Each structure stands twice: as structure tokens, then as C-alpha cells.
Amino acid sequence: MSRRLHKKEAIALFSSAKELAQALGISKAAVSQWPDGPIPDNHDLRIRYELRPERFRPVEDARTAAKHNGKEQRGL
Numbered sequence: 032m033s034r035r036l037h038k039k040e041a042i043a044l045f046s047s048a049k050e051l052a053q054a055l056g057i058s059k060a061a062v063s064q065w066p067d068g069p070i071p072d073n074h075d076l077r078i079r080y081e082l083r084p085e086r087f088r089p090v091e092d093a094r095t096a097a098k099h100n101g102k103e104q105r106g107l
Contacts, residue, residue, distance in 0.1 A: 035069035036078060038062075044083055054082050 036044075042062070045051040052059040055074055065071070079087045 035072065035075045038065050038067050038070055041070050041074070041078060044078065044086065054078075 042048050042051050045054055048062045049059050052062045055062075055077065057074075069075070
């Protein structure tokens, strides 16, 4: 896995600490207790693979998916 998300990055993905906490099913107070650096692994993984996977998909995978979706839409 690449480096873990930092607190500010995780909050930015959800627009606010409150929204991040709600998405993770934890309290806003729990988010505020995280250090300013990397967030806990379990929350990092959940954001990357469950809540916001489109933000972390490798570039090549995104291109392949776009090509595949285009062929399906044209009936090829």
C-alpha cells in the first residue's frame, strides 16, 4: 500500500470532520483525537477500498475501465 492518508487529506475527501466521522461510523470527537499525521490503518483502508475507491484507482485501471465502458455502450 502507498503511504497512509493524513488527517487533513481524509477530512478533505469528505469536506468536513463531521462528514468523515459519519461515513466511518465514528464520532467527530474520535476524528479530532487522531494525530495530525497518518490516520489509523483500519480507517485508511476503509476510505481507500470502500468509501472512496474511485479516488485511489491506479491511472491505468481508470483508462482500462473507461475503454471497457465505452465498448459496452456502443455494443462492441
